[in-house]
Amino acid sequence: MVLTISAPLRLAPRPRVEGRLQPYLFLLPALVLVALISFLPLAFAVLQSFFRSEYLNLGRFVGTENYLDFLYGRGGAGFLWNSLVYCAGTVAVALPLGFLLALVLNQDLPFRGPLRTLLILPWLVSNLVGALLWGWLGNPQYSPVIHSLRQLGLAVPDMVTDKHAAMTAVVLCNAWASYPLVMVLVLAALQTVPRELLESAEIDGASGWQRFRFVTFPMVSNTTLVCLVLTTLHAFKNVEIILLMTGGGPVGGTETMAIRVFQEGFQFFRMGVASSGAIVVFLMNVLFTLAFIQVLRTEGGA
């Protein structure tokens, strides 16, 4: 005992100066890279958001004009509503779907492995390619699905001209890309639920629903909350899917906040306005994450 305790002490004499600097040297390259490429641009975006931009250069100081322009200019803040619908719609589809699939796949099931692999596939596909494939499947003229539905006498609205159809299409595509993460994370959490606990609950006379409600669910509820946040954040900042499928249209019907920032910067080249929008997106991201951490803390404490 004495030996094992004193041995490390003798091995690590009080570190000299270079010894005390050592951890910082290990961290330095990472720190420099992140500071230069993540913090500096963010700081510049904050600065730029208060100035009128003349293409690449800063013009005069304009206070909050860019922010007001972003929020109230060009058809108002309809994009706030669109962002909300896009996020809520994605969560409403992806979360229950991923959760239920995890429950099903957690049992002894024939073909469980192959089923899991096939259901994970959309996760591996990039958002851009996903949007391309969904756009083609939702093509009003050539889609076999829409064609079959029309054969059945259903009036299927056209996602190129109909706002609601366009929103439904982009939400479906994003939910398609998002549900596998929920499935994988919840499945991992379910596997930590001890079997003995479920068995003893059963011996005590708990029904299947009660076992789920009072044993399984409390043990995966935190993971489900994490999934809710990840899915929402992904939808909130996502550009590719809407850009490719609808371009924000028709008549701004799918124009979310993230798409507006992208358009201000790279289609209208109004960098100051784009930066102010970017700061708003970032702040909302941070607020949402902090609120979530708070909730997670109180849940864990209770």
Place this chain on the structure above:
Amino acid sequence: MNAYRRLGAPSLPLRAAQWLLLAVALAFALGPILWGLSTSLKTPEEINALPPTWIPHEITFANYAEAVFSARFLRHVLNTVLVVAACLAISLWVSAHAAYAAARFRFRGKNLILILMWTTIMIPGVAVIVPLYLASVWTGLYDTLWALILVYSAWLVPTLIWLLRGFVSGIPVELEEAARIDGCSRLSAFYRITLPLLRPGLLAGSVLVFTLVWNEFLIGYSLVLSNESRLVQVGIYFFITEVGIKWGPLTAAAIGAILPILIAYAFLQRAFIQGLSAGAVKG
């Protein structure tokens, strides 16, 4: 044994509902991919045929040939591979050192530094494309692969530190101590003992690097102008806007872009799940 079976076997209606759910989910998951695959194998006449056919009558690979040659797909794949290789080298090297410091040392300001780095994960890509675009123009890196390599590496580092720190903590510290008794310095103990044992973590990290770079669009679109420097996803995007919509070659390119990830996933499922779950925070 009996109790086990009863727990795992739900009632008949519940079981039917489960298989129904699985069937619907499979159709949802695979529908768009299979329809794209089917289109990519069709002749132009059949693609435009009404009513649309689910399965091609006559299979052709002409669309794949056209996607590869006319859209410079191979050039974009080569660019992407180069960027992936550079990002792997830079981000893994940088993150492994930082993760080692985070897991093995106690020092002043450690938590502050780590938390600051991890907050950058919260910065959405769309929030920094404008300043990054300006910075790349000013530094002369605009329209070069270096701009992409640096940005992707910086984006990956915080997540990789998070991922690798867990793996470093899992390696018994006694192994390093033994090496240091034998006269190794801290750094050489890290290179000789810890780094080789970190292989599963580095593999999961590599998956994260590969999938991010292969699938990323926003930065690749905003920091690169010329066709010669484009990566795969941006190449596909411009294929749509420049060539005009030719669904045959387009779906062929889409399937071609999915294929490498699919093959890698088939071999490295475990590393994929670890890496992608860690990277889920950054989109």
